């Protein structure tokens with residue numbers, strides 16, 4: 001069962017309970033039974049489910065409770081809190097990195113779990129926070145492992161270490177860590193190998209690498225969609241090396257909610273981050289309450305805002321940008337940056353799924369992929385332009401054949417495709433300069449988000465979205481409705 005479905009079923013159970021004329025012991029039991037079944041089918045460990053059921057019953061005393069509405073709230077709250085405590089992996093302070101000392105972080109997990117990808121995301125995120133990360137490839141098992149790490153690290157501009165000849169993972173790991181300690185790197189990430197299944201050879205290797213590098217942190221990376229196997233797998237890794245935190249990957253796809261819950265229970269360690277896609281920025285800190293709220297269909301406005309804030313340029317740049325655009329100076333570079341922003345936000349469906357009430361109204365699948373592919377192509381063409389061309393605000397540059405040929409050649413596209421870019425540019429330029437005229441900056445984007453100005457900000461942000469994106473979200477009216485809904489919910 002996918003995460004969204006689990007959430008729906010729990011919400012359904014709660015809703016049918018509150019529809020009952022009186023909430024008594026029997027009604028509560030029926031509701032808890034439905035929730036328990038949903039959790040079991042979502043691969044949550046049997047024992048955890050039993051605990052959760054007992055936990056709710058302990059918190060809720062049906063006899064002593066007042067009227068119906070209140071009862072429903074009390075039960076809802078108890079379920080919410082029990083789910084949160086299921087995900088509580090103990091002290092999260094222990095997972096923090098120290099400044100000004102080399103932090104050695106070792107990643108473990110089965111093959112294909114997403115270790116190498118996650119190492120890069122983790123390194124990249126900490127680099128943005130001011131750390132000096134480096135990556136060591138201690139995977140000598142999988143052919144091409146070093147090349148993959150090298151490629152990822154290069155893309156993220158992070159130093160790396162590895163070897164094509166050496167076959168002893170512990171030795172490479174030790175050499176790499178030593179090298180980067182000498183180079184005063186303060187976050188040294190050790191990527192290890194995996195196997196397709198849990199086998200002793202892998203755990204022995206993990207013990208050897210761990211004793212060679214003495215990691216400050218061991219992170220267990222788990223594919224969010226592995227199902228009932230999660231508990232045993234997490235426990236097996238926890239028993240071999242000192243796992244202190246969990247990262248769940250592929251929560252963008254058909255991930256089951258239960259795996260996350262089970263991994264926490266098995267390792268008694270918190271989930272610190274989640275992977276929500278293949279790209280470097282598709283990585284977010286794990287927040288228990290948000291996760292559970294999302295699971296229960298309460299939406300995740302906070303997450304959406306964080307994401308928007310993350311991709312919004314700094315305030316001054318923003319001001320400059322708006323000034324330029326309202327004066328009609330919409331250059332290709334501005335268009336490029338806008339595309340990059342949209343790409344960084346991930347597929348629209350992902351953003352939309354965070355908006356309450358909208359999760360079920362997704363666009364037909366494939367739609368956003370298409371438009372992303374198109375944007376990527378346009379960006380490639382723009383990559384082969386000179387700075388002067390990018391900063392130009394005139395469409396005249398598109399009338400010179402030699403220029404068009406150069407861009408097409410440089411980007412591996414055809415002159416026709418360059419023409420399409422021109423059309424898009426003209427359209428966006430017009431749309432942007434008209435909408436932006438007289439627009440005020442969403443000042444409160446930066447400050448505290450209370451529900452009222454959150455709504456305003458989203459309204460204003462929507463104006464800054466390219467029109468095709470707005471269309472994808474259902475047009476201005478749909479957006480208006482959405483905000484009304486939000487007002488009701490928060």
Ligand SMILES: Nc1nc2c(ncn2[C@@H]2O[C@H](COP(=O)(O)OP(=O)(O)O)[C@@H](O)[C@H]2O)c(=O)[nH]1
Nearest residue numbers: 111112113114115116117249250275276277278
């Ligand atoms: N959709 C999605 N794919 C992911 C995510 N994390 C990793 N992957 C993909 O999973 C595959 C295996 O990842 P890799 O990092 O090589 O796994 P490793 O064997 O554990 O090092 C690759 O195709 C990744 O692009 C994620 O969060 N979402």
Ligand SMILES: [Mg+2]
Nearest residue numbers: 115116139145
């Ligand atoms: Mg790998």
